[in-house]
Amino acid sequence: MKKFFLIIAVFIFTGISNAQNIKNEKFVYVGSYNMSGLMTQFAQITIQTKPITTSKKTFIHSSLIATTYTKWDTFFKIRDLYESYVDPVTYKPSMYKRNTLEGNYRKTEKYVFSNGKVTSTSTRMGSPEVTKTFPVGASTNDIVTAVLRLRKMDFNKIRAGQIITFVIAFDNKEFPASVKFMGKETLKNLGNLGTKECYKLSIAANTKALRGNDKNVFWMTADTNRIPVLIQFSIPVGTGQVKLTNAIVN
Amino acid sequence: MRKFLIILTIFFLVFSLIFVILPMGTIALLPTGLALAGGILAFVKSEPALRKMPKWLMITAIALFVVALGKVIFVKNEAENDQVFLQEQIQSTEEAQQELEELDEMGNTDQASDAQPTVAPDSIQ
Numbered sequence: 001m002k003k004f005f006l007i008i009a010v011f012i013f014t015g016i017s018n019a020q021n022i023k024n025e026k027f028v029y030v031g032s033y034n035m036s037g038l039m040t041q042f043a044q045i046t047i048q049t050k051p052i053t054t055s056k057k058t059f060i061h062s063s064l065i066a067t068t069y070t071k072w073d074t075f076f077k078i079r080d081l082y083e084s085y086v087d088p089v090t091y092k093p094s095m096y097k098r099n100t101l102e103g104n105y106r107k108t109e110k111y112v113f114s115n116g117k118v119t120s121t122s123t124r125m126g127s128p129e130v131t132k133t134f135p136v137g138a139s140t141n142d143i144v145t146a147v148l149r150l151r152k153m154d155f156n157k158i159r160a161g162q163i164i165t166f167v168i169a170f171d172n173k174e175f176p177a178s179v180k181f182m183g184k185e186t187l188k189n190l191g192n193l194g195t196k197e198c199y200k201l202s203i204a205a206n207t208k209a210l211r212g213n214d215k216n217v218f219w220m221t222a223d224t225n226r227i228p229v230l231i232q233f234s235i236p237v238g239t240g241q242v243k244l245t246n247a248i249v250n
Numbered sequence: 251m252r253k254f255l256i257i258l259t260i261f262f263l264v265f266s267l268i269f270v271i272l273p274m275g276t277i278a279l280l281p282t283g284l285a286l287a288g289g290i291l292a293f294v295k296s297e298p299a300l301r302k303m304p305k306w307l308m309i310t311a312i313a314l315f316v317v318a319l320g321k322v323i324f325v326k327n328e329a330e331n332d333q334v335f336l337q338e339q340i341q342s343t344e345e346a347q348q349e350l351e352e353l354d355e356m357g358n359t360d361q362a363s364d365a366q367p368t369v370a371p372d373s374i375q
Contacts, residue, residue: 030327035274035277036277036280038276038280040274040275041275041327042273043329044329052343052347054347054350055351055354056354056355057354059350061343061346063339063343065339067329067330067332069273069328069329070328070330071273071325073330075272075273079332079335081335081338081342083342083343083346085346085350094350094353095346095349095350097346099338099342112349112353114353
């Protein structure tokens, strides 16, 4: 289950913004899992983006909150929080945080990006805190920032079939990930957005979490907001989808 | 045929019970519907003197179907307003803000190097 939310985080985490005007965004999704060909809704996923300021600087603060519906809590409780603090000018990550509770599995993780390295602090299942430092390249992102960058790309300059590559820091190492632009499609029933023309993108990464070619696909609106609206995923334990029910952009 | 239908109905009733207990939503209607159909068929195929068991199977299937349908109609998908989790979110943001402040003071946050993702020049299908 943790892989499921990792993938969701990879796909839809965070909001788009720019240096001059960091938007306040709130997107609510319903997470469904495929059981015998029928989709069973089991979790609410909320993505929020807002500015956060220190005395010297303003950051984009993006958070993803995944919560199982009350009726599922007795059987499998999920309370996941993924956060990222990103420079609004350079789109470079400053800090990435993860706090997951999935059934009996508990993990917290924090990455601080500075001077070409990541200092990670993590705890797992109540074990003592582990701190590690590993070098990262200039173009390395956390999973949140990768999607931020993806959402601000000019898709008018990219042809269908072209591949966009990223380097992502995760689990204390860097790994390459790629996104294939698959053209445009019009999707219906997108919550309060109704029908929208969307960019279709296929995710591939050198990780066991994702399965199959073009089976992990997501769509984001082909307008200035670039709202992720639908994700279809295929992971070792099954398939499912995450679909937008409500989107607010201020 | 009668015995086969009774066994089939019991089989689907067991699944129905599990699916009704679990929050399976509309999926629970599938085994309960099949159990109900099996129960009705077993009842119809039975001699009037041997209808007691199919009758009870049918009643059980109807009851489970009603419960499953009721859960679909009345149990809404709502995420719990978990105060502990909300507090964790607030605390996490406050801690991050403080740490970012400290990193800023140390001049440790990475500065502008807008490294963009790479787009492959050729179309790859």
